[in-house]
Amino acid sequence: MKTINSLFSEERNQLKTDIDNTTNIEEIVKLVQNRLDNLERIYIEKLNLAQVRLASFFLDTLRQSIATLAAANYSQIAPTEQKQFINPTKLFSSRLILKLLKGLIYIGILGSLFSLTKTTPGAWMAILLISLLLGVEVVLQLELNNQQNSMSSELLELPKPMLRVDSKIFLDHLGDALNTIDLAVGRVEEWNKHESDLAIEELPELLNFLQRLMGASKLDKPQMAYELAKLLPQILMSQGINAQIYRPNDPHSDRGYFDFEPSIDPDTKDHVTLTPALLKGDRLIRRGRVIEPAYSASRE
Numbered sequence: 001m002k003t004i005n006s007l008f009s010e011e012r013n014q015l016k017t018d019i020d021n022t023t024n025i026e027e028i029v030k031l032v033q034n035r036l037d038n039l040e041r042i043y044i045e046k047l048n049l050a051q052v053r054l055a056s057f058f059l060d061t062l063r064q065s066i067a068t069l070a071a072a073n074y075s076q077i078a079p080t081e082q083k084q085f086i087n088p089t090k091l092f093s094s095r096l097i098l099k100l101l102k103g104l105i106y107i108g109i110l111g112s113l114f115s116l117t118k119t120t121p122g123a124w125m126a127i128l129l130i131s132l133l134l135g136v137e138v139v140l141q142l143e144l145n146n147q148q149n150s151m152s153s154e155l156l157e158l159p160k161p162m163l164r165v166d167s168k169i170f171l172d173h174l175g176d177a178l179n180t181i182d183l184a185v186g187r188v189e190e191w192n193k194h195e196s197d198l199a200i201e202e203l204p205e206l207l208n209f210l211q212r213l214m215g216a217s218k219l220d221k222p223q224m225a226y227e228l229a230k231l232l233p234q235i236l237m238s239q240g241i242n243a244q245i246y247r248p249n250d251p252h253s254d255r256g257y258f259d260f261e262p263s264i265d266p267d268t269k270d271h272v273t274l275t276p277a278l279l280k281g282d283r284l285i286r287r288g289r290v291i292e293p294a295y296s297a298s299r300e
Helices: 004-020 025-046 049-071 079-090 092-116 123-156 167-196 204-218 222-229 232-238 294-299
Strands: 242-244 258-262 272-275 277-280 283-286 288-292
Touching (some): 004 167, 025 049, 204 222
């Protein structure tokens, strides 16, 4: 019998490819849950009832855990982050005033230098240097404005966040969970096998009863054997087993626990329990056998 982890390993590569090609988290959740449904259908075909119930419980829990991935979502830009794009525009008027004042200062300096050219020929060199300085500042200011504009456009056009699932890590954890299911189901199989292989020497009370019954038989004492037989209900009850006699008028006496045979005596009017039904809790261990009146069988 293949384990569910081995079945999963056969489809792992294809599932990894499907996850990598899917960007929507909800679609990934549906994809994985559908694969688990297919694996479950194949896996439980060879299991007994107890193993099917245990495996289904674990797989339902696993599906619910995977569904929590759908709660992941994209985060929005906070209002405080948006304000940093608005604040520079509010400073436009103050920057304009500063530029106007700087222009007036340069004009005043150049005017003073021009007035000195009549008396000081060296003033032309100062005028030339001031003009070069003014040109350099204009060029730097234009370059700075261009950089700020490009940075503002990059900040405004933020890349959209993309939520991705690391398929390798996700499938590794999924494989660990399926391996845990295999271990739990295997323990149930080992326990059932242990119960079926249970030897009589591991039931000391029953062995003691058989020993005493054989002694009474060897001694040819039927009364002793009869008294020993009365101890059987106590021995069964110590193991949690209840012996039930069929009573037609008792609502708690389930007819489904017994096999019925018609009596060969047409005058028989009572039901006779040949062997009682054995129950452990609500579970039927051995069916009982009952002889019923012939008229009851023909009427039913």
